[in-house]
Amino acid sequence: MATGIPQRRVLRTDIPGPRSAELHARKIAAVASGVGTTLPAYVVRAGGGIVVDVDDNHLIDFGSGIAVTSVGNSAPRVVDAVRAQVEDFTHTCFMITPYESYVAVAERLNDLTPGDHEKRTALFISGAEAVENAVKIARHHTGRSAVVAFDHAYHGRTNLTMALTAKNMPYKHRFGPFAGEIHRVPMAYPYRWPSGSATCADQAFEAFTTAVRVQVGSDNVAAVIVEPIQGEGGFIVPAPGFLHRVAEWCRDEGILLIADEIQTGFCRTGDWFASTHERIVPDLITTAKGIAGGLPLAAVTGRAEIMDSVHTGGLGGTYGGNPIACAAALAAIDTMHAEDLCGKARRIEAIMRPRLDTLVERYDQLGEARGRGAMLAVEFAEPTPALAGAVSAACHRAGLITLTAGTFGNVLRFLPPLVIGEDLLTEGLDILDAAFQEVL
Structure with missing residues (x-):
């Protein structure tokens, strides 16, 4: 450094x-x-x-701009890459006239994220936008509308992501009504589990499956979204084995699992992604924060058949995958490897x-x-x-x-x-x- x-x-x-x-x-x-x-x-x-x-x-x-500047502020590789890109061009909109760096970031994410299945990636601006699009993709692919989120979750500040977020003040207070078909279930939170940490994983899993089956109906659920370590909720590490059981159950029920790795991703937890610690391979994974050394960039990466099920033009945005942010991301990922x-x-x-x-x-x-x-x-x-x-x-x-x-x-x-x-x-x-x- x-x-x-x-x-x-x-x-x-x-x-x-x-x-x-x-x-x-x-x-x-x-x-x-x-x-x-x-x-x-x-x-x-x-x-x-x-x-x-x-x-x-x-x-x-001890804050890193909330887990954004993981490679350090003004990291040399990032500075050099951004400077070179600014001199070439600052924007064209990838949906109009594309450029290689967007494709290169997608290739890196397809390679780095958990699982050896074929993947596709779409780039966005913020974590909340990535979560919104992950839900869109899950609903489109499954033909179902319900989404299940957990107590203590934080997924963003847009209307849909506020609905997914658990905490009222300051994120949701008087901003409703919120997007519908969002259902909340208990998180396996060992420290605060009523009967103690020893029973947390089993009881939380039973509460989760019962709520989805009885209150929502498994056949109505497009996706379960979870942070492998809950961020704003208090850095809650789920009880051992809980998320692995959730992932297996979702697979059996035809429900997609979305891992929100916006805060946990890119080496933050001691591996490239926190899903690895939990032995889960999500169907869709959302990333942002540490991805680009401080520049605004986010992504949804997922199974190719799920990502490609959306019609052409259904995903995108004017600034998504901006070339400067893409250059920064490639340099940041190089830094993570090299150091x-x-x-x-x-x-x-x-x-x-x-x-x-x-x-x-x-x-x-x-x-x-x-x-x-x-x-x-x-x-x-x-x-x-x-x-x-x-x-x-x-x-x-x-x-x-x-x-x-x-x-x-x-x-x-x-x-x-x-x-x-x-x-x-x-x-x-x-x-x-x-x-x-x-x-x-």
Whole structure:
């Protein structure tokens, strides 16, 4: 990883500093108030594990723009590829006059995603758009309309994806009515399962199959959509074996399985895709976030016979598979291979997980540490957001970017860039430790 930014934390002002405060006042006056800001430290540069703000504070990044800059901000291969593409052309619309990079990204995704079956890919702009199109494809192929989603799910902010998303505030509140034929079933959430983690997988699977058969009707279901690790819901890792049983049952019932790997994909969990950990091969897989080093790109990849069942012209969009984003994606994937970012994600887990487990042992207020690779979290036992928010705010003041999550807002989630240096990772964990001492 080459970056011109010194990989060390530097605090020259309070966080946020005075210039950030000035910009934030402009933001309040110009930007719709519905667009929130977690940490109003306005950024001018970023690279590796460091984000630099307008007051020249160098902050340690444990957020990666919500799992987007996995290869690091302004990764050299991505910068070079984007610069070259901008000089050639910025847009033609692939549906009008196509270009090779779109095809090359599709080829890479067909090769990288789980399963050795023949696949096809379509490119889009955002994760929500990919999910919308996966549902369209599933409904078209099966001739069925119902879609089943899980408790604690997050799939996006469009009308259909809000219907799939479980959490009301802030994502759904007063934005309805939502798209119909969406049905929700329990997630195998070991920490919060009423009878305990030992019975979670069996009971959750029984609840899932009963709900689909009795309340919806298996013959009416086009697809079951699931995040192999739930993201916004709190980095919930399903009980062992649950998703594999769901996948087998769906196959037996003629129901398509859509894996939403928008946050988990591209080395984040220590493998290219989190579905691999769960021993599932989805019929359709949605990707975005880490795919293109920070540029907007998303995809649906699936079995060829399913993807090709849609009539010509039924899929697409003006900006889907923009050539600049495609160039960035090819460079980002090259970086993941060249720098073994799956291995680096596993190394991040090896460093972070023992420290998080120690925090859980030390503080009664914490209930569980969990996650895989560089997608890790701690959950507070009390289902309220106050303590998680207070600890995160203390981290921000000390120059560490952290995020909260969870249906109850009581989870601290950690998504460092996969290229972060181990010294920065350790310093960030020291700051987190101090934040817990300050708040608890």
